[in-house]
Amino acid sequence: MKKFAITIAGGGSTFTPGIVSMLLDYYEEFPISVIKLYDNFQERQDPIGEACKIMLQERHPEVTFSYTTDPKEAFSNIDFVMAHIRVGLYAMREQDEKIPLKYGVVGQETCGPGGMAYGMRSIGGVLEILDYMEKYSPDAWMLNYSNPAAIVAEATRRLRPNSKIINICDMPVSIENTFAGILGLESRKELIVRYFGLNHFGWWTSITDKAGNDLMPQLKEWVAEHGYESSTEDFQHRAPSWKETFRKVKDVYAVVPDMLPNTYLKYYLYPDYVVEHSNKEYTRANEVMDSREKEVFETAAEIIKNGTAEGYEFHAGAHASFIVDLARAIAYNTQERMLLIVPNNGALVNFPADAMVEVPCLVGSNGPEPLVMGEIPTFQKGMMEQQVAAEKLVVDAWEEKSYQKLWQALTLSATVPSAGIAKEILDDLIEANKEYWPELS
Structure with a gap:
C-alpha cells in the first residue's frame, strides 16, 4: 500500500501538533512515510518541530520527520500540502479586531474590515506556497484552510486557476458535530446535509440520517430555544466568547427560521449587538x-x-480530522461527501458562476465535484451578493494595489455603517499593515 508524504505549511502554528497527532491516529487508514513542517519563522517553528519529532519517534518511528525553513527541502517529493498560515501572527489579528472596534464596527478575525485586512496579508503568503509546491511537487494537492478562506479562495481561483488547491473550513464540521451532540448521535458522519453559502456565511437546508429520516424538526425546535448551546463536553470546553456565539444562533435562526445558520452570520445580522x-x-x-x-x-x-511526549496531549480539533478525511478521499477516490469552497459553476443556479461558494461536493482523485443545491431565496441571495462583491473587491485591491477598491470593499461590508467610517478604518489598517500589504495608491 502506498504511503504518503505530507508537508504542513505553517509549521509553527499552534494547530500543527494536533494535525501531526491526528495523522498518527489515522495511520492505519491513511499510511504516511514522511511528515515535514515548513515555516518562514524559524524561532517559532523550532519548539513545535522538536516536540513533534519526539512524539513521532515514540508513536511511529518509521515515519521520516523533519522541519525546515527551506522551500526546496519542504516541498520536494510530497503528495499533499496541508496549509494553515497566519501572516502577521496573533499580533496582527489583534489589530484586525481592535482597529474596527475603535470606530464602533465589528472587530473579527474573518468578518468585516478585520477579515479584509487579514485577507490582504494572506493572499501573497498562500500564492507563495502554491508556487513552491508547483515548482518542486507539481502533482501534489494543497489542502488549504488558511483564513480568511473566502478571500484566499477567490484569489487562488483568479490568480492560480490551474493549481491543485482545495480550500476548506472546519466551522461547518464543528457545527455538524454540535448537531450530532444535540441529536444524541455518535458522529456528524451519521448526517447527510444540504448546505449553501459562502465561507462563514451559509445555511443548512436539509439534514437527514443515512436512512433518510428528516432531523431538521428536532434540531429547529432545539435551536429556537437554545441556539447551538448543548450539554456536550465539546461545548463545555469552548472559550466564553465561542459559547456566547453559539447561544446567539437562536436570534440568527429567527431571521430565517426554515434553515439552520452558520454561527458567523451573527456578525452581519447583529453587528450592533456584537460591538456592544x-x-x-x-x-x-x-x-x-x-x-x-x-x-x-x-x-x-x-x-x-x-525528552518524551508520554502523558502529553495536543488537541486535534475538528479541522485536523477533516483535513485527513479530505486527503483520504483524494488518495483513495472515496467519493466522500464533504463541504468545500469551490467555484459555483451552476451549483447555485441563480448565483454568479465565478463566485466561490461553500456547498457539498463528492471528493475523489480528481478533486471535488460540487452538488447542485438549486435556487437560493431572495434574502440569502441579496446578502450573499453583497458579501461576494466585497470579497472580490479585496482581491482586486491586492492585485491592482488599489486604495479605491479596498475602500469600496469595506464600504460594502454589511458590518460597516458608512463610507466615511470605512475610510477611517482603512487608513488605520494601512498604517498597521505597512509590513504586510502591497503599497496602495
Whole structure:
C-alpha cells in the first residue's frame, strides 16, 4: 500500500501538533512515510518541530520527520500540502479586531474590515506556497484552510486557476458535530446535509440520517430555544466568547427560521449587538494568546525538557480530522461527501458562476465535484451578493494595489455603517499593515 508524504505549511502554528497527532491516529487508514513542517519563522517553528519529532519517534518511528525553513527541502517529493498560515501572527489579528472596534464596527478575525485586512496579508503568503509546491511537487494537492478562506479562495481561483488547491473550513464540521451532540448521535458522519453559502456565511437546508429520516424538526425546535448551546463536553470546553456565539444562533435562526445558520452570520445580522458585547481592550486574539498559544508552546517545552511526549496531549480539533478525511478521499477516490469552497459553476443556479461558494461536493482523485443545491431565496441571495462583491473587491485591491477598491470593499461590508467610517478604518489598517500589504495608491 502506498504511503504518503505530507508537508504542513505553517509549521509553527499552534494547530500543527494536533494535525501531526491526528495523522498518527489515522495511520492505519491513511499510511504516511514522511511528515515535514515548513515555516518562514524559524524561532517559532523550532519548539513545535522538536516536540513533534519526539512524539513521532515514540508513536511511529518509521515515519521520516523533519522541519525546515527551506522551500526546496519542504516541498520536494510530497503528495499533499496541508496549509494553515497566519501572516502577521496573533499580533496582527489583534489589530484586525481592535482597529474596527475603535470606530464602533465589528472587530473579527474573518468578518468585516478585520477579515479584509487579514485577507490582504494572506493572499501573497498562500500564492507563495502554491508556487513552491508547483515548482518542486507539481502533482501534489494543497489542502488549504488558511483564513480568511473566502478571500484566499477567490484569489487562488483568479490568480492560480490551474493549481491543485482545495480550500476548506472546519466551522461547518464543528457545527455538524454540535448537531450530532444535540441529536444524541455518535458522529456528524451519521448526517447527510444540504448546505449553501459562502465561507462563514451559509445555511443548512436539509439534514437527514443515512436512512433518510428528516432531523431538521428536532434540531429547529432545539435551536429556537437554545441556539447551538448543548450539554456536550465539546461545548463545555469552548472559550466564553465561542459559547456566547453559539447561544446567539437562536436570534440568527429567527431571521430565517426554515434553515439552520452558520454561527458567523451573527456578525452581519447583529453587528450592533456584537460591538456592544465586545471588549475593545481584550478581544478574541488576546483570549487565544493567553490560552491556546501559551498552552501549546508550554506543552512543547515540557516535552523537549523531559525528552518524551508520554502523558502529553495536543488537541486535534475538528479541522485536523477533516483535513485527513479530505486527503483520504483524494488518495483513495472515496467519493466522500464533504463541504468545500469551490467555484459555483451552476451549483447555485441563480448565483454568479465565478463566485466561490461553500456547498457539498463528492471528493475523489480528481478533486471535488460540487452538488447542485438549486435556487437560493431572495434574502440569502441579496446578502450573499453583497458579501461576494466585497470579497472580490479585496482581491482586486491586492492585485491592482488599489486604495479605491479596498475602500469600496469595506464600504460594502454589511458590518460597516458608512463610507466615511470605512475610510477611517482603512487608513488605520494601512498604517498597521505597512509590513504586510502591497503599497496602495
